[in-house]
Each structure stands twice: as structure tokens, then as C-alpha cells.
Amino acid sequence: MGSGHGTELNLTLKVWRQKNTKASGSFETHQLTGISTDMSFLEMFDVLNEKLISEGKEAIAFDHDCREGICGMCSMYINGRPHGPKQGVTTCQLHMRSFKNGDTIVVEPWRSAAFPVIKDLAVDRGAFDRIIASGGYISVNTGNAQDANNILIPKPDADDAFAAAACIGCGACVALVKMDLLCYSFQQKFLS
Numbered sequence: 001m002g003s004g005h006g007t008e009l010n011l012t013l014k015v016w017r018q019k020n021t022k023a024s025g026s027f028e029t030h031q032l033t034g035i036s037t038d039m040s041f042l043e044m045f046d047v048l049n050e051k052l053i054s055e056g057k058e059a060i061a062f063d064h065d066c067r068e069g070i071c072g073m074c075s076m077y078i079n080g081r082p083h084g085p086k087q088g089v090t091t092c093q094l095h096m097r098s099f100k101n102g103d104t105i106v107v108e109p110w111r112s113a114a115f116p117v118i119k120d121l122a123v124d125r126g127a128f129d130r131i132i133a134s135g136g137y138i139s140v141n142t143g144n145a146q147d148a149n150n151i152l153i154p155k156p157d158a159d160d161a162f163a164a165a166a167c168i169g170c171g172a173c174v175a176l177v178k179m180d181l182l183c184y185s186f187q188q189k190f191l192s
Contacts, residue, residue, distance in 0.1 A: 009035045009101045016108035037097035062121040072170025075110045082172035128171045
């Protein structure tokens with residue numbers, strides 16, 4: 001863990017750079033100094049991009065949208081894990097206090113045929129977005145709804161339903177190599 005509130009970090013970033021879907025990519029190494037532990041991971045990338053632009057270099061493309069941890073757009077592997085080292089925390093909600101001064105952080109796009117790289121860390125989420133847009137529900141005439149507590153639900157089923165409802169649709173489960181890294185109970189119930 002980082003050393004505390006307000007601390008600054010010096011970091012080495014190894015970031016995947018890829019011109020487009022058809023190009024082969026490679027890692028580029030960048031040194032960052034004075035990164036506040038209070039910054040989010042994406043804010044740290046903003047600082048890196050400002051540095052690159054001031055040096056006359058091209059900024060690193062990466063996905064983001066809400067930066068509130070609810071959209072799932074920030075599709076990055078950080079040190080080999082989707083979204084980074086903390087379970088249940090998206091990339092945009094990951095703070096730099098999760099790292100130590102002098103750390104080397106490897107950042108790459110999700111690796112999946114379903115998420116081809118558009119450029120650098122930005123991936124095409126089109127296939128996954130079409131699945132979400134299709135609705136994922138069926139309509140059945142079941143009569144009037146009963147009061148909430150009239151039907152007893154077994155605890156394991158309620159837990160599984162909660163895990164499914166907590167999913168933000170980020171697609172990490174599609175990009176995972178190991179099934180135990182994220183949303184474990186949801187994966188065990190619905191993807192095994």
C-alpha cells in the first residue's frame with residue numbers, strides 16, 4: 001500500500017502502445033515523478049498524457065466515461081488484473097495510494113477477440129455492448145406482483161441475484177484469463 005494521505009510517488013509505467021487494430025503493438029516505458037497518492041489511476045494517465053503532449057509526443061489513447069465506477073468503460077489490465085489490484089474496484093476508482101513509491105506498473109488493454117484494440121489501451125466494446133443493448137430479459141404474463149416478503153427466497157439464490165445485480169457490465173469477465181479474479185460468485189453461478 002501507499003505510504004499515506006498526500007504522499008507523492010515516483011513510478012515506472014510500462015504501457016501498451018498500438019497504432020490500430022491491424023498493427024502489432026509493444027510496451028513503451030515512461031517515468032513519472034510527483035504523482036499524488038490522492039489521484040485516481042485515470043488522473044495519473046491524464047498527467048502522463050499532458051507530459052507526452054508537452055514533449056511533442058502522441059498521447060496514449062484509453063477508454064473512460066463516467067469516472068464514477070458505474071459504466072465499465074475503463075477496460076485495462078493493470079499488473080495482469082482487470083481494473084487493477086483491488087477486488088471490486090474499477091480502474092477509474094482505483095487510487096494511486098494502492099501503489100508504492102518506485103513501483104513498476106504494467107498497463108495493457110483487455111486481451112480478447114471480443115475486445116479488439118482500436119488504439120493503445122482503447123478497445124472496441126461493440127460486441128459486448130450489443131449483448132447488453134439486447135435487453136437480457138423475457139416478458140411473461142405472471143399476474144399481479146405479490147408483496148415483497150410473501151415469497152421466501154433461499155439465501156444462496158438471493159446472494160447470486162445480488163451478485164448479478166451488482167454487475168456493472170464492464171466486460172472484465174469476458175476478458176479474464178482466470179475466472180477467479182473478478183465477480184467470483186457471479187461467474188461460478190452463471191458462467192461455469
